[in-house]
Every structure is written in structure tokens, then in C-alpha cells.
Amino acid sequence: MNKIIGKNSLLKSNFLQLLFKKITPAKANSRVFTGLVVVLAITMMAITAPLITWYPPLKTLVGEPFTTPNNYYLFGTDDLGRDIYTNVVYGIRTSLIVGLSSVLIAVIIGTLIGVLAGYYRGLLEDFLMRITDMTLILPQFLLALIIVAIFGQNFQNIIIAIGIVSWPGIARMIRAEFLSIRERPFIEAAKAIGLSDIKIIFSEILPNAMPSVIPYVILQINAAILIEAGLGFLGIADPNVPSLGLMLNTAQQYLMNAWWMAVFPGLMLSIIVIGLNLLGDGLVEYLNPRLRKR
Amino acid sequence: MKLLEISNLVVYYSTLQSLVKAVDNISLEVNRGEAVAIVGESGSGKTTLALSIPRLLPDNARILSGSIQLHPEKIDLTKLSEKELRKIRGGRIGMIFQDPMTYLNPVMKVGDQIAESIVHHQNCSLKEARKKSIELLEKLKVPDADNVASRYPHQLSGGMKQRVMISIAISCNPELLIADEPTTALDVTVQAEVLELLKNLIRELKTALILVTHDLGIVAETCDRVAIMYAGKIVELADIYSLYKDPKHPYTIGLLNAVPTIKESQSRIHIMTGSIPDLTNPPPGCRFHPRCPYMFEKCMREEPPLINFNKNRYVACWLME
């Protein structure tokens, strides 16, 4: 399958060759590649949503309720006569926006805390890591759920809530990387030539931490998308924004007779997650120097 | 009396890009009770050679041709089935590895790790095996052996761990002991002690020893014969007295003088130029020629064979012709 994608895709251009020019285990490489193709295709769908759909999202009675999939309504219609295909495409958009923006929040908080704890050590580290560990152990999903439940079910709150519950993992990861990299002799060498702390953090440590952090961040985007969908499935969502999870929530009541209401949104959600997992997992393997040696 | 006969052994590693000829057509004999050193730098193929005897090579290595015969039965270890070979590993051939920290199982008590081998080869109960393993440790002058046996590797010092490793290797009175850089991970004072133990042990058990090392100093004190390896080849083979007194191959000469010793004055450090060749693409002709001060035209074209020119001395160099 990879071969076909590889041959047909426009992507096998300079960019990828640059990225993979070093010898890599073929398997990790092809997984990263497949993942990248899936993720880019989905992103394209999300960006071009208005061009590839025919009905406005969320609009009711664009067709008969409970229409089975046909040429006009590719994925059928739901209980209120909304076009499922349109809502799925816009739902992808929502998923990606939530994934990216909440992880951005998490990355900012996580990096700040991780860097402070990992570089400066001492009491500050103890304090920050205690907090991080405590937050990490809490059920992220339930925490996000009560935050949204308490502060109100709107899109913004959902993004913030997911961002707030996602940072501890990133903070831990960055701290761990800092701890191990700062013990490496080249950091000592940098100190010996008189480099300032800021320079050591940003030009010596951070670039070396990236290979471990990037795949993790990608997997974190995945987790964020799943949290959003899960919240939607429990009915915690902004009713004014199309959401794959919310669609599955509605579908639950009609599982006996309108299977398509559940199948298509869930399928799309699964594909996003598979793509991101492929990409993230592949990158973990690809960028892990210890595995690469084999 | 011959114990082991390696003839024309070729071992390759396949990496993602290419094939690496780690051991290239090597022949070597080891007699009963004899201590033979294989000396070389990293990438010389010395460890590969040692590991190919009990076939403990990593997955990507392949014995391409040649044979390794164990006397007196003349069984060819390269052709033996895994099952047959398992009787020999740990039974007739014991192994000691470089870093006792990583080569011992971190979640098993050291006594059990020794006993495991005894149970497997000697068909005795675990209880007996435990008793034997404590005796072994005592033989290796481990103080409080009873207590040490019930500890985990991380609770022991480097020297103690290496003694545990040696106990495992000799637990079934092997005919051949293969030690791969057994003291590199240890401090000088501890190294001296462990070597002393090892030396006495092989004398007492009449075990043959193959000592793989990069340190010619260690060899001088423990071995009877030396094989010097360079880039997958044996370049010189001699008994130690003549080797140290009168090294023949330019590489051996270089190696003997490459590091300062406490005996000599500062000026004697001899400098070998260049660095170790890349084995995926070794130099043609004599592999040492790019670094050799006596290199002449023939060396670049033709590979010198290992020629016997005097009793037990073999040298692979066109200068000897």
C-alpha cells in the first residue's frame, strides 16, 4: 500500500527527501510517510470544507430526516434532516482546531514549566514537579469535563479546558529531556566557554530535546481530539459548532434504525486518530537514536 | 594437544547500507590449557571472532564460511544445531564479558544467576546448585559469599560483579574460557586482582583461555600466545616472549609503542598516523598500508598472507618476504 501512495503522491518531493535523507529503518519511515499523507489529506478536507460540501453545516431539514445514504446525501441525514456528510467535514475542522489550539496552550504552559524545572532544579523543580505529577495523575478527561460543565459549554471553554489538562505530560517530557541533556558533556563544554544560560537553553538544549518532544506533541494532539469527541459524546459540546462527538451522541438514540448516523462520523474520527498515531509513533521510532542504530 | 581449531572463518555483518567484513578469513588454533590473547582495537573484529565460537553473534551477523572445530571429537561448531550447541555453551565453553553491570540480569539475585547454569548443565537440584554457587564465589575470594549470593547486581561493586560473571563462566568446569575485555570496566587496582584470580583459576582448572583485549599490558601478564588483529585480519601471531621482544608487523610495533608506559621516558611515544579503516570499504592490498611507515608499492595491490617464518611465528607483511 505504501508503494502506491509513494508513487502517486505529490509529496515525494524534495521536502520529504530532505526530511528522510539519512538512512532510516524502512518501517518507521513508511509509517511516518503514510501518517503524513493521511494527516495532510484530512487537513486539506478541513481547510476546503466549504468547497467540498453542498449544504450549510448544522442547518436542519436540508433533506428528509433519517434519509439513508444516497447520491445527494452521501452519508445520509440525521434526525433533524441535517446532512451528515457536510457535518462530518465541518466536524473534522472542529476536531483539528481543538486539537491544535488546545495543544498550543498545553505546549506553552508545559514548556515553560518543563524548562524552569529541568534547567534550574532545586526547590523550584520540586514544587513544579509535584504540581505536574498531581495534575498528571488526575483523569484528564473528567477534569476537562467538569471545567466545561462549570464554566459553560462553549467552544472557547472546551479548547481552554483541554489545554489545561494536557500540559503536565508535555512539562514532564521536556523536563526529563532537559535533565538528561544538561548532564551531557557538551553542555558543560558550553558553560566552559562562557555561554549564558539563555543561550544554553535555547541553542544547545532545546534543539536536542526536539526529536523526543515533537512526536509526543503530535500524540498529544490526538489525545486532545479524542477528549473533545468524548466530551461531545457525553453531550458536553457547543451546540453551535459541528462536532463529531456530538453527532455520535445523537446517533446513540437511533442506533437501532439509523446506523449511518454513527458509522460515518466515527469512521472519520478513527481515520484522523489513525493518521496521527501513525505519524507520531513512526516519528518516535524514527527520531529515537537508540532504535535507529539497529 | 589441540582444543579448538578455527579455520578460514569469515563473518559478515549486514547493516542497512552495506556488508561489514568483521572477520575475514581467520585461522587460529588453541591448545588445551593454553592462554591465547586476541588483541586489537575497536573494529578489528576481535569480539566478533570470540563471539562466533559459541555462536553468540547478534542477529545481523552471519558466519559465511570456515569452520570452528572443537577437539577431540572435531565437532564443527558452525554447523551444530542450536540444541547441540546449547550443551556446549556454558558447559564446555564459558564466557566472561566486558561490563559486568549490563551483562548480569538486573532483576535476578546473583546466586540464582550462577545456579541457573549449574542446574541446566549438571542436572542437580536448585538447592544443590545454590550451594555450589556459594562455593564458587568463595573460591573467587568473595568475602561473605553467602550474603553476596542473595544480592542483586546493582548492590555489588564492579569487581564483585565481575567475580560473579567469572563464577557463571566456570561453574561447569569448561575446557575453554572466552573472556571479552574482562577488566576494561574496572579500576586499575581491582583489575590487577581480578586478573590474578583469573590466571590462577585457569591454571588450577587446566582451562584454555581466549582473552580478547585492546591492552597489551594485560596480555603480557596473563597469556602464552598472542594474535594481533587489524581490520578483520590477523596480522601477527606469536608467543608472547618473542612478540614483545621482537615485534615484526609494523602495526604491532606501533601498538606496542602507541601508549606511554611508566617504564619509558617521554620521548618514546611512537605515533601511528591515520585512524582505523571503515570496514564496509577496507583499503585494498594490505589493510594497514595507508598508516604504515614502511609501505611500498606491492602493499597497495596485494594482500599479504599470514606466513610462518619461524617456529610459532606468523606475520602478514610483505616486509617479511
Place this chain on the structure above:
Amino acid sequence: MESHFSLKVINLKKYFPVSRGFFAGPQKYVKAVDNISFVVEKGGTLGIVGESGSGKTTLARLVLRLIEPTSGSVYFDNKNIFELNKHELRRLRPQMQMIFQDPMASLNPRKKVKQILAQVLKLHTSLSSEEIHERILSLLEKVGLSPPELFLERYPHELSGGQRQRVCISRAIALNPRLLIADEPVSALDVSVRGQIIKLLLDIYNESRGDMTYIVISHDIALIKSMCKNTLVMYLGRMVELGETDRIIESPLHPYTKVLISAIPIPDPESARERKRIPITGEPPSLIDPPPGCHFHPRCPYVMDKCRTETPSYFQVDDRLVSCFLYE
């Protein structure tokens, strides 16, 4: 007052606290460097020898103030470097440089040779980028990486072990330091390459014509013999003997030094087998709970009652200092 000492270390101590559990007793320390004093003249050479855990690397880091001491002082050109503020220290950095044990690990894997060297030069000089380029080329040439153009664009992993160590050396000497500390400069290298690096280091020293002070740290006293006039022997954080290298090797005074020297393998079978080795048992004890009194007493063949309780101070024997009651 003009002093001819380049480096003066006085009662230097570094204790690392040991983190213990909730139910542990009083706070314990690893005394990695325990009350060490020495001087090195301007242009002098000092070897620090010791086994793993002797604190020799910690001592080197302290002398460069890469870590802060528990107490004590280091005078570099009559200035106590521990009293300098961040800014002053950074200005002093080019004067004192270090070469590390593992050249691969001490180079940033994501930087090219060119960038590694340019970083140092940019930080401490105001040279233009052309001048920097020129300097880099001449530096590489100087450490034997020629033609230098060949190495500019390479990453550390694209170099051999010896070449990497040459890059490290060129970084260390880029700003003409007056103190160069080499921490096990050859132990990570292949035997046949070691000679080249030792020679390079000696050449650099000789070329400086008495401007540069050398400190070489190693577990291998033979290496130190080939490079340093004086030697300091360390055991478990303490200095046990200090004196001229050749004299120490010829007639070691401290029992530990004796043991150490007799343990070194000699690549000559005849003398190796004749040699009488001083029997020693046991291993260096744990740094967390070192034995009381003289740290070496449990392994010492000449142990006396006193050694078990009292810590010997330094006794002068000829021109040497030794910390052993045998010389009281």
C-alpha cells in the same frame, strides 16, 4: 605583587548532599573533593591521578568553577574565581579551558564543526565573520585537521574519534587560554590514535613557551608521566601524595600510590612476571560511607591502629607531600 603562581587552590571542598528517604537519619554527604590544596606555577604542568570515584573530575570542574564549591578558594592570577560575579567570570572563561573525556559527547550533535568553533569566537572576540572564518581554518590546521575546508561542514558524527577530539582541542585553544585542563583526554580513543592526541597536546604546550598551564586528569599514571612534571594522587576525594611525577613512579611513598603503581600492567612479559605485586584486597569503598580515619586503611597492607581513627595530615618527605602516618 606579581606572583609566579598561575593557579593556587586552597582547602577546596565539594560535598554533594545525598538524597535519602523520609525515614533516613541525618543528611549525609558525598565528599567528592575533601580539603585539597595545591599550586601550579605559571607554565607548569600538573597531573591528577586517581581511580573512578576519587573526585578528580569534580576537582577539575571546581577549578574552572563549572560547579560551586562547598568551601575553599581557587586563585587564578591572584583572583579568587569564586568571588567573581557572573559577568567577570564570563570574561575570564577564555583564559581557562577544558578538554573532556568523550569527544563525541562534548560536541553538540546538531552543530557543524564550523558552528562549534564560530560560537566560541563570536562570544569572546569582535572579529568580523571573514576573520572568524580565517581563524577557524588556521585553528583546524593547527590541530592537524587538514585540509581544514574538508571539516568545516561536518557534524560530529561524521568524524572519527581522533578527529572529534581534535575539534574539541581546537575549541579549547581557540582563545589562547592560559590554563588548559584535559580530563582523560585519550581514554575514549582507540589505542593507535592516542599517541597522536598526546603529541598534539604536548606540541600545543611547547608552542606556548611557558604561557600555558596544563592540568591533566587521568586514571593512567603513565599518560601523566608523559605529559606532566608534577603529580597529585587522589583517593576517595582526598589528596594522598603530591610531588614530582618521576619520583612518585620511581619510589612511591603512600601505600595507595605504591599499590596503584604496582597494579599497572607492563607490556613486557619478562619484567611483568618478575615484578612483585603488592597484595591488596577489597575495592574502593562507597563514597557515601567512607571508612573513618585514613580512607585507605581497610585496603592498606601497612595499616596501624591509628589509621583507623585519625585522619593523617600532610607530611613533607623531601620535596613531596604525603598523607600517611608512616611518614609522621
Place this chain on the structure above:
Amino acid sequence: MSPLISFIIKKLVQYIPMMFAVIIITFILVNMAPGDPTFILVGEVGDEEFVRAARARLGLDKPLHERFLIYVSNVLKGDLGYSYLRSEPVAKLIIDRIPATLLLVLTAMFFSALVGIIIGTIAAAKRGVLDISLSTFSLVGISIPYFWLGQIILVIFAVKLGLFPLGGMVTVGRNYQGIDHILDVIYHLVLPVMTLAIFNLAYTTKITRGSVLEALTQDYIVTARSKGLPESKVIFKHALRNALIPVVTYTGFNTGVLLIGAILTETIFAWPGMGSLLYDSIRLRDYPVILGVFIYGSIIIIIANLIVDILYGLLDPRIRVR
């Protein structure tokens, strides 16, 4: 004190602050909420008399720090408020539901861990044979969201094929007793457990395989082979024992994921556990119950992590000593 016991006590001491953290976080969130926290602590209740009584009980008219103390002591006493809509104390409501949820979680965990470790180890030992199908299964298994997988399983096995019940924990209207009751529960348990276990199975298989592969590259494996041990012993005695350490960690870490999974799955199969309770409470805006589920859920996860930490110490002697 033996090192193991002091290790366990040390762990207990470490985990107690986490429990407090849960309570503190809940308190902070409630008090940061826009509008009147009464709303959240008491619920959307019409009855003014009830609200006034509740406000007094919770000390909502008192200053913040006093309110905090009241809140903490209430929670520690097990008083999580009162669900007006269901006319029952929240704590009782939740505690009644916990066994059903745990039954689901533990059954799924047990099966997936058992099968996953076996398959994963075999896959690592016999590389190549199973690799592609297994990695595909792992990928898909990890990626499909529980709530959708549950729906699909329900549609296929219950709606279309009619093999299993549509939902619930027991057949309604038949009061089975004894063994029949147990069989009936198992019959109802199959689909939700399947939903939950697929993810965990995929994950455990993947982790085990990677971990065993990693262990097989370690030096001590060469030592084990040099003793002449048969490959089965090398793998199961030497490699797996070491490889289990990360597997246990991940399994522990996954308890949280699994609990959330159970909550979502219960909704689909009308399984009478915490999840169904949560789902209904969200629809009815029964805030005290939602908060209660959060607190109890967190505590379950904290306890699970504690257990894993202790297991970890049992498996790895290096951890215990430090």
C-alpha cells in the same frame, strides 16, 4: 523495617497529598465558576427553602477560607452533597454504582493484560511472522475511540445479529438467582468488556512486544544464552521478567484511560455504573453528582497508581532500595 515495607509506606505518604489535590482543585474550580457557586454545589433547584438550608450547611455565606475548611471536612467525611433531582446523597449514589464499573474495568483489564502479554511476547520472540497483522491490529485498536467502537459492536452483535442483549446488566423482568444470575451478568458483560478490552489489548500487546524486543537486545540476554539456556527460558525467564516492568507501568497508567473508557462505554450499553450516572447527570445538570464522579474517579485512579507503584517495586529490585 524491611526495605519493602518502608518502600510501601513511602509510596503511601507520597500519594496522600494527591488526594488532597483533587479536593483542592474541585474547590478552586467551583469557586472560580461564573455566577453563584450555589448553583453548582447544590444543583438547579427550584425549592428556595432547600437552597437556603444547603447554603447554610456549606457555609456559602462565610469567607473563603472557612468555606474551604468546611468543604474539605465534608469531603473527608464522605459528604459530597445531595442530589436534589434523585433525592439521594451523592456519595451513596456513586458508591452504589462503583462495583458495576469496577467489574467492567477489571474484567477488561484482566483479559487484555493476560492475552496482550502472551501475544506480545510471542510476537517479539518470533519476529516477522505476525508483525504486519499485529501492528495493524495494534494501530487500529489503539486508534478507534471507545464510544464509537461500542456503538459499532452494539449494532453488529446486538442489533443485526441479535447474539447479545442491547444493554443493561441483567435481563429485566426475570429475577435470576445464584448461578443463573451470574451467567446472566456475564451474558450482559460480553459486549461492553469487548469494547473496553480491544483498546487495552492492542496497547498491551504493542508495549509488551516493544519491551520484550528491547530486553532481548540487552547484554544479559547474551549471558543467558552463553549459559546454554534454551530460548524459551531466555525469553520467559530473562527477557520477560525485565520487560514486564514497563508493561506494568503502562497498565497502571492505563487504568485512568480504562476508567474513562468504561464511563463512555456504559453509556452505550446502559450499564448501570458511574458512567451512566454521569451521563444522566450531565443531561439533568445535576452538578453535585458530576463533581462527585470526578472526585471518586480520581481517587480510584490514584489508588490504582499506588498499587502499580508498589508492584513496580516488587518487580524491580533497583527501585526498592533507592
